[in-house]
Amino acid sequence: MHPSDAALLALVHDELSTGESAAIRSHLAICAACREREAAVRSGEAQIGALLRLLDHPVPVRAAPEARASRFGVRQAALAASLAVFLAGAAAAAVPGTALNRWFQSQLGSAPPTAPRATPSAPAGTAPAQVAGGVAIPAPRSLVITFAEAEAGGVLTVRPGSRADASLQAYGGDVGYQVGDGRIEVDNRKPAGRYTLEVPATLSRLTVLVDGRSVFDSAVRPLAAGVDSIPLAPAGSR
Amino acid sequence: MTLDSLYAARAHVVDDETPFEEAFRACYAARFAPLYTYLDRLTGDPDLAADVAQEAFVRLHRRGEMPDQPAGWLVAVANNLVRDERRRVTRQLRLLSEEPARAPVGAPPADPADDFDRAERIAAVRAALERLSLRDRQALLLRHGGYSYREIAAALGLAETSIGTTLVRASHAFRAAFEEMHDASE
Numbered sequence: 438m439h440p441s442d443a444a445l446l447a448l449v450h451d452e453l454s455t456g457e458s459a460a461i462r463s464h465l466a467i468c469a470a471c472r473e474r475e476a477a478v479r480s481g482e483a484q485i486g487a488l489l490r491l492l493d494h495p496v497p498v499r500a501a502p503e504a505r506a507s508r509f510g511v512r513q514a515a516l517a518a519s520l521a522v523f524l525a526g527a528a529a530a531a532v533p534g535t536a537l538n539r540w541f542q543s544q545l546g547s548a549p550p551t552a553p554r555a556t557p558s559a560p561a562g563t564a565p566a567q568v569a570g571g572v573a574i575p576a577p578r579s580l581v582i583t584f585a586e587a588e589a590g591g592v593l594t595v596r597p598g599s600r601a602d603a604s605l606q607a608y609g610g611d612v613g614y615q616v617g618d619g620r621i622e623v624d625n626r627k628p629a630g631r632y633t634l635e636v637p638a639t640l641s642r643l644t645v646l647v648d649g650r651s652v653f654d655s656a657v658r659p660l661a662a663g664v665d666s667i668p669l670a671p672a673g674s675r
Numbered sequence: 676m677t678l679d680s681l682y683a684a685r686a687h688v689v690d691d692e693t694p695f696e697e698a699f700r701a702c703y704a705a706r707f708a709p710l711y712t713y714l715d716r717l718t719g720d721p722d723l724a725a726d727v728a729q730e731a732f733v734r735l736h737r738r739g740e741m742p743d744q745p746a747g748w749l750v751a752v753a754n755n756l757v758r759d760e761r762r763r764v765t766r767q768l769r770l771l772s773e774e775p776a777r778a779p780v781g782a783p784p785a786d787p788a789d790d791f792d793r794a795e796r797i798a799a800v801r802a803a804l805e806r807l808s809l810r811d812r813q814a815l816l817l818r819h820g821g822y823s824y825r826e827i828a829a830a831l832g833l834a835e836t837s838i839g840t841t842l843v844r845a846s847h848a849f850r851a852a853f854e855e856m857h858d859a860s861e
Contacts (some may be wrong), residue, residue, distance in 0.1 A: 446846070452824045452839075485846060488800045488853065489819050491793065494721040496711050499729050501703040502736045575704060618705050674776030 439471055440464060445478045496616050500602065501575045561623055571606035572614045572621060578640040582621045587647050588628040591669035595643070595660055598635025606633045625669075632669075648672075698741050703732055710749055713820040717813065718757060719801055727756045746822060749831025754813065754830070796857070803852035811845035818842055 440461045447453050448461050465472050467471070573578075580603050582593070598604060605614075605621055610629030615622040623632075636643060642658065645653040645667055653667045694701070707728060714724035731753040735745070742748035804812050809830060817827045828835040 442843045446843055447824070447839050450818065450842075480845060481850060485815070485849060486819050488796070489816065491797050491800055492716045492719070494714060494715055496708045497721070497725045499707070501700060502729070502733045519846075527859055576700060577704065617708050629785070633776065 438464075439468065442478070444476075445471075445475050446482075448475065449479050449482055458672045462512055488573065498573045498575070498602075498616055507526045566609060570614075571604055572616050573600075573602035573604035573617070574616050574621065576601045576637060576639055577619045578602050578639060579619050579623070579648065580636070580640055580642075581619060581644045582634065584613060584625050586625055586628070586650065587671035588625060588669040591625075591630050591632070592630060593632045593634055593645060593653075593667040593669060595634045595636060596597045596663065597665065598637055601637050601639070602630055602635075603637055603640060604635045608632070611653070695740060699736060702735070702741065702745050706746055706749060707818050709746070709822070710753060713750065713816055713822075714753055714757065716816050716820070717806075723757070723760060723811065727753050727760070730756055744826060744829035747826040750813075750817065750822070750826070750830035751832070799853055799856035802856045803849050806847050806852040807845055811841060811848060814838065814841045815845040815849055 444457070444461060448458055453461070465475055516564070584591075584593075584604065603621075605623070607623070607625075607629035608631040610625065611627035612629050613624035615624075643653065643655040644651065647669050648671075650672055652669065710731065711724050711728040714727050715721050718724055718727075731749045733747060734752055735742075804816075807815065810833075813831060814827055814833075817830060818824075822830070824838040826833055827833070827838050832839065
């Protein structure tokens, strides 16, 4: 029996049980028409995915809400206070003059907010005129930082931070960021040259990739005590 | 010296977490970005999306225990927050204009001229999404945001068995509407 559209879609979405998907696959092996349908569903899904990604803006990074005080009292902060944005200073990720840019600028506090709704403000000290753009992710256990391209003379400086976040700052350039679970992707096609990463106490592994190539892995070479520097130079130039 | 030993002195602060807090923290790390991306696509308003995503987590934290389906629970809360926000904005606009107003739906940004094609495509995607019923739009965006059928069912209050047909309908409707919008703009 030919599978329904919903069954083919579920197959493409990997939402079928092993038995169901085996049954459909064995039908596809003998039915060219259904193979074509399956291919059409697959490419249709890919097209929709690509169109929807056009709508995306970089994920802003905000501190996780937390209310409980530790026995050391360092987390006594009220819930509201913990909601302050650690600035996703991805102003650099935005095209000047776009709505996105204005949004980031309003987050930075260096432009009047255009929305009537109150926006959380950046912590003091992050909005000087020559601000370093950056992102933070809350309390990662392991962290992978990916630079899109090598930078001759570019350096990533790693040092212990005082916050639970891991935060990455770029000084100069026009750098974009995407962040995810334990992952920061740096679009450095307009390179900054100098980056600083502050890592939290809870981090157990740090990996740095440049143009798909691993340039640092704390499982292979532990970080130097204090401050460590990782070159972002092209392969073979060191 | 490893990172572990470098920070051993401070590690106990995190070990001190209750099971809920540990689960919450892991959930936040894993689920904030997908929730934000879903809301950003749904509303066309990154600022609103970030606020709503954050507020959904605040409510989860206040709840004090993890729901059975945390991802679906967060989306359900966030969908309600978006609906309430839209109503509030619509009400404000009515007060201002006397006329029945339509809530702003996140008009596409006016991109520079060299981004014209891209801006047009974005406008067509957004217009196509607006043509779907709210439920189909939500289901489509959740699926393309990496949510499982089970999570989508929990988020939208639907039977898991109905998600497949909902997605088939939503995908067809979206593609047809996009092609129409895109052709109309050329």
